[in-house]
Amino acid sequence: MEFAELIKTPRVDGVVLHRPFMPTVEGTLCLTGHHLILSSRQDNTEELWLLHSNIDSIEKRFLGSLGTIIVKCKDLRMIQLDIPGMEECLNIGSSIEALSTLDSVSLMYPYFYRPMFEVIEDGWNSFLPEDPLTSPPSIQTLEVNRDFRVCTTYPPLVAVPRDVDDDTLRKAAGFRHGGRFPVLSYYHKKNGMVMMRSGQPLTGTNGRRCKEDERLINATLRPGKRGYVIDTRTISVAQQAKARGGGFETEANYPQWRRIHKAIERSNVLQDSLVKLVEACNDQSHSMDRWLSKLEASNWQTHVKEILTTACLAAQCIDREGASVLVHGTEGTDSTLQVTSLAQIILDPACRTIQGFQGLVEREWLQAGHPFAQRCSMSAYSNSKPRHEAPGFLLFLDCVWQVLRQFPCSFQFTEQLLVLLFEHAYASQFGTFLGNSAAERVRLSLPEKTVSLWSWVNRPQEIDHLSNPLYEPNSLVIWPSVAPQSLLLWEGVFLRWNRSPRCQEEAHEEMVHIIEYNKELQNKVNSLRRQLAQLETQEPPLQTP
Incomplete structure (x- = not known):
C-alpha cells in the first residue's frame, strides 16, 4: 500500500490553526504519510508537526463553505483547523482518519525516522x-x-x-x-x-x-x-x-x-x-x-x-x-x-x-x-x-x-x-x-x-x-x-x-536561578574558608625585640 492512496488532498492554503493559549496561525496545511504539517505564511518558524499516530479522533463541522476539523490527540491536546472549502475539509478529514489508524506496524513512522542527532549510545x-x-x-x-x-x-x-x-x-x-x-x-x-x-x-x-x-x-x-x-x-x-x-x-x-x-x-x-x-x-x-x-x-x-x-x-x-x-x-x-x-x-x-x-x-x-x-x-x-x-x-x-x-x-x-x-x-x-x-x-x-x-x-x-x-x-x-x-x-x-x-516556566527558571546563585555563593564561602585555613597554618612572623 502507498501512502499517496490514502491522501486525497495533500495540500490546502489558507488554513487557520487555533490552539489554547497560543496565537492564531494562518498558513498552508500539508499531509504526508506520517505527519500533519501546518506552515505559517507570516512567520516561517511557526510550524505545527503532528504525527498521525498521535491523533485519537477527529470531529468535522461545517458553516457554509468553511469547514472545521477538531483534532483530538493521544497526549490529550486538542487543536482546531479551519479549512476553506467543504470538499477540501472532507478530504483532509478522511485522509487523517485513514492515516491515523494504520494496522501495519512496518508502515509506522519509527521505521522511516532518521535521527538528526548524533547517536552516542545505542x-x-x-x-x-x-x-x-x-x-x-x-x-x-x-x-x-x-x-x-x-x-x-x-x-x-x-x-x-x-x-x-x-x-x-x-x-x-x-x-x-x-x-x-x-x-x-x-x-x-x-x-x-x-x-x-x-x-x-x-x-x-x-x-x-x-x-x-x-x-x-x-x-x-x-x-x-x-x-x-x-x-x-x-x-x-x-x-x-x-x-x-x-x-x-x-x-x-x-x-x-x-x-x-x-x-x-x-x-x-x-x-x-x-x-x-x-x-x-x-x-x-x-x-x-x-x-x-x-x-x-x-x-x-x-x-x-x-x-x-x-x-x-x-x-x-x-x-x-x-x-x-x-x-x-x-x-x-x-x-x-x-x-x-x-x-x-x-x-x-x-x-x-x-x-x-x-x-x-x-x-x-x-x-x-x-x-x-x-x-x-x-x-x-x-x-x-x-x-x-x-x-x-x-x-x-x-x-x-x-x-x-x-x-x-x-x-x-x-x-x-x-x-x-x-x-x-x-x-x-x-x-x-x-x-x-x-x-x-x-x-x-x-x-x-x-x-x-x-x-x-x-x-x-x-x-x-x-x-x-x-x-x-x-x-x-x-x-x-x-x-x-x-x-x-x-x-x-x-x-x-x-x-x-x-507561569510554571517562569517559576522553574527562577528556581534554577536561585539554586545557581546559592551554589556560586557557597563556592565563594568555601574559597574564603580555604584561604583562612592556609593563613592559620602559616608560621607567625618573628617578633623584633
Whole structure:
C-alpha cells in the first residue's frame, strides 16, 4: 500500500490553526504519510508537526463553505483547523482518519525516522534485563526462554533462584497463565529478600497442583521464614477464575506463603475512568462544586491510591518484615507490573535516578511483557469502544509523580521525564514502545530498523534538561502517604493544555536561578574558608625585640 492512496488532498492554503493559549496561525496545511504539517505564511518558524499516530479522533463541522476539523490527540491536546472549502475539509478529514489508524506496524513512522542527532549510545543495548540481579549469590540468570518457546511474553534471559534448573522452569510455566512462571524482579540488598512476579496459577476447579512451581517459589525463602503472595484481584474474581481454568495458590500446597488480596481495577474500568477524568478537565463551564464532583466520579485518584497502597504493602513485607513477595493478578502484565515497579521506586534509590528509572521501565514494563501496542493504541478521545486499551502505564507514571512530589529532593529527574514517557508510549518517532513483548520486537526487527528512545534521552543536553536541580541522593527507603489529602491531580498531564504554561516556566527558571546563585555563593564561602585555613597554618612572623 502507498501512502499517496490514502491522501486525497495533500495540500490546502489558507488554513487557520487555533490552539489554547497560543496565537492564531494562518498558513498552508500539508499531509504526508506520517505527519500533519501546518506552515505559517507570516512567520516561517511557526510550524505545527503532528504525527498521525498521535491523533485519537477527529470531529468535522461545517458553516457554509468553511469547514472545521477538531483534532483530538493521544497526549490529550486538542487543536482546531479551519479549512476553506467543504470538499477540501472532507478530504483532509478522511485522509487523517485513514492515516491515523494504520494496522501495519512496518508502515509506522519509527521505521522511516532518521535521527538528526548524533547517536552516542545505542539505547537498544543500554539496559540488559538481568543486570540488577546478577551479583547476589542466591540468584542466577538462565537462557531457558532463549527462543521465546517457554513464555512468549518474557525476555530470553530470566532471573530465578540459584537452586532451580531449566526443567523446573518449563514445568512451572505450564502451571502459570501464559507460561509466565515466577521470575525475580528485585533483590533487596539490605536483607537479601526478593520480589517475584508471575501469571495466576492454573489450579482450576479440581485444585490442580504443580510441585515444580512450589519448589521454585520456596527456593526464595530462608529457613523459618514466610513469604507473601499479593494477588491484585478481589477474592471473588480470583474464585471465578477457577471456573475458567485459573485460580490462586491454595494454602495446603503453599503452607509457607500467606495470600493477600489487594484489588486493582481491570483494563476496561481504568479506560472508562481516564475518559471521565479528561472530560472533566476539559469542561471549563462547570462550577467548582460540579467540577470536583466530576473529578471524584472519574475514580482516577482512587485507582492511584489502590496501586500505591499495594506497592507500599509489597515494600513493607520486604523491608520491614524480611519476607519474600510474589505478585500476580490474572495475566501478570498490567497491575502486577504497576506494583512491582512502584515497590522498587520506594525501596531502591537507584530507581530514582535518570538511568535507573529508564532501566526500571525497560525491565519491568518493556521486557516484562506489558502489551503497549494494545494498551496504548487509543487514548481518552477515541470514539470506538475499548477492546484492549487501558492507561495502566499512565497510571504508573501518575503514581511515580505522586511520590516525586512528596519527596522532591530524592529523585534525580523531574516530572518532564514522566511526561515524555507518557507521550512516547502513545505516539513516537522511536521504536521503543512498539509491539507487545520482547518477542514481537525481535520479530519486527525493531533494534535493527528503528532508533531507541533511550538514545535520545541519554544525550548530555537532554539529561541536563530532565535533571532535578533539587536532587540530593537519598539512600533510604521512602514511604509515600496515600491519604486523600496527599494525592493530587497531575496537572502537568491532565491540565497541561488547559492553562498557560508561562507561569510554571517562569517559576522553574527562577528556581534554577536561585539554586545557581546559592551554589556560586557557597563556592565563594568555601574559597574564603580555604584561604583562612592556609593563613592559620602559616608560621607567625618573628617578633623584633
